[in-house]
Amino acid sequence: MAANADAIYRLPNPAEIDRSLTGTDVEKIVAMRKLKKAVERAWNTHTDEVKRAIESDFTGWGQTTTVVQFLASTEPAKGYYYDERRLLVNLIEAIRTRGRKDLTIHPGYAGPRELTAREADNLGAIVTRLKVVVTDIESVNQETRLKNVFGQTKVQDARNTFRAGIDTLEKFAAGKQVRIDMIKKKEVWHSPGSAGATQMTLSSGVLDEVDDSAVIVVAHEMTHIIPGGGATGDKMYSHQAGFKTAGEQLKLVTAAYYEEVVRQILKKEDTPPFIPVDGTSPHVITPTVLEQYKVLATKLVTDAWATVYNIYDKFREAGAFAEPRSKAGLSFRWPAEELAWMKNASRMLGLSIHRRSSLQADDKNPVTPLDMALVEHRIATLSKLMTRIPEVIALPMDVDTFREDKVDGVLRHALVLLNNNRATPGVLTNKNVDKDIDLIHCLAALNDAPGWAGLMPALKAGVPARMAGYGD
Numbered sequence: 001m002a003a004n005a006d007a008i009y010r011l012p013n014p015a016e017i018d019r020s021l022t023g024t025d026v027e028k029i030v031a032m033r034k035l036k037k038a039v040e041r042a043w044n045t046h047t048d049e050v051k052r053a054i055e056s057d058f059t060g061w062g063q064t065t066t067v068v069q070f071l072a073s074t075e076p077a078k079g080y081y082y083d084e085r086r087l088l089v090n091l092i093e094a095i096r097t098r099g100r101k102d103l104t105i106h107p108g109y110a111g112p113r114e115l116t117a118r119e120a121d122n123l124g125a126i127v128t129r130l131k132v133v134v135t136d137i138e139s140v141n142q143e144t145r146l147k148n149v150f151g152q153t154k155v156q157d158a159r160n161t162f163r164a165g166i167d168t169l170e171k172f173a174a175g176k177q178v179r180i181d182m183i184k185k186k187e188v189w190h191s192p193g194s195a196g197a198t199q200m201t202l203s204s205g206v207l208d209e210v211d212d213s214a215v216i217v218v219a220h221e222m223t224h225i226i227p228g229g230g231a232t233g234d235k236m237y238s239h240q241a242g243f244k245t246a247g248e249q250l251k252l253v254t255a256a257y258y259e260e261v262v263r264q265i266l267k268k269e270d271t272p273p274f275i276p277v278d279g280t281s282p283h284v285i286t287p288t289v290l291e292q293y294k295v296l297a298t299k300l301v302t303d304a305w306a307t308v309y310n311i312y313d314k315f316r317e318a319g320a321f322a323e324p325r326s327k328a329g330l331s332f333r334w335p336a337e338e339l340a341w342m343k344n345a346s347r348m349l350g351l352s353i354h355r356r357s358s359l360q361a362d363d364k365n366p367v368t369p370l371d372m373a374l375v376e377h378r379i380a381t382l383s384k385l386m387t388r389i390p391e392v393i394a395l396p397m398d399v400d401t402f403r404e405d406k407v408d409g410v411l412r413h414a415l416v417l418l419n420n421n422r423a424t425p426g427v428l429t430n431k432n433v434d435k436d437i438d439l440i441h442c443l444a445a446l447n448d449a450p451g452w453a454g455l456m457p458a459l460k461a462g463v464p465a466r467m468a469g470y471g472d
């Protein structure tokens with residue numbers, strides 16, 4: 001069984017495969033290879049039992065090779081005549097039938113939906129409960145807790161963020177700016193919600209009940225929507241190395257710490273020992289050298305993950321915009337600058353968009369279902385990679401002190417762990433894990449949360465030098 005068995009790789013809808021395999025013959029072959037690679041990733045996440053059942057199907061279709069050999073081959077399928085495209089469609093169907101059923105097919109350009117009446121009622125009740133919690137936070141009752149989590153001198157700053165968050169949340173709830181995610185971001189992306197200046201999106205199920213966990217999720221998200229530069233980002237999550245020892249300034253602008261305070265209050269937890277390492281608090285512990293590397297590696301992967309998350313949303317919007325026109329056969333052209341960011345993001349992430357030379361005059365949706373599935377693979381892989389960093393137990397050989405420029409050794413170890421102890425091909429790129437590391441650095445450098453004002457200009461401007469010549 002593959003070591004990365006619980007990373008979820010969804011595949012393009014078989015009914016839409018043809019729209020992924022467009023362009024000249026060469027372009028179709030390139031797209032076909034990328035599709036095979038995507039199927040291979042999904043295949044690797046299944047149990048031996050499921051694989052054996054699908055191998056048996058495959059033989060039944062007259063194939064003389066194994067599924068693995070077929071997916072690895074750049075040659076057309078041999079043996080009994082079978083159209084390559086149809087074989088892939090049948091494989092996806094077999095994976096859907098025998099594997100993770102509801103998590104096999106990527107949902108395409110689906111955007112979030114509006115709340116049902118019941119969900120809207122529940123949101124109202126959650127807001128009411130959260131208001132009580134915020135009022136408590138503003139009182140002397142929770143001062144010790146706030147000092148512990150945010151630092152002695154940051155109590156009022158933290159209170160201000162809670163107040164601004166709940167006030168903005170009330171406006172969002174009244175203005176129908178809270179929506180429900182339709183694409184299972186919680187299961188596949190490890191993200192129960194996301195929020196920006198105009199919209200908060202929650203996982204389906206979050207608003208089914210008015211309970212502590214719903215209040216905690218909404219408390220996190222409400223700090224992301226504060227206008228006027230007050231919004232938090234996701235520089236750190238509570239399960240990550242270094243969460244309790246992060247600097248005070250980072251904590252003030254990171255949603256997970258506000259979530260933490262609300263969780264402690266609702267769950268009536270004793271205050272765990274947060275150890276602010278700057279400001280007015282004494283240095284109580286010094287992390288080991290290995291821990292410092294893990295903190296930095298985790299930060300890089302988290303930042304990269306959030307960048308791809310944002311790029312995905314841009315692709316989804318572009319695809320959803322183009323889709324009705326494409327289906328209606330209406331001709332249109334993307335402005336050059338829009339195509340520029342799509343192609344550059346496609347180059348970095350190994351999609352098919354930059355490989356289609358005809359795109360400038362294309363009247364088809366430039367963002368195919370295959371591209372959407374491939375972007376999501378990078379997100380799923382990065383979220384899985386975060387969980388492997390704690391498993392790195394030794395420093396790289398040539399390292400005994402903490403130096404930022406040596407973090408790649410720890411990243412490499414975590415990537416190899418995720419990749420069943422292989423360095424080639426990579427898990428994020430088709431080249432190798434060293435190219436994966438380059439990609440992580442480039443994506444992390446593009447992260448300018450919480451504002452994200454720099455992401456699109458940077459993507460339009462070009463591919464980062466570190467990825468130049470990658471040419472996937």
Ligand SMILES: [Zn+2]
Nearest residue numbers: 224233234255
């Ligand atoms: Zn967040």
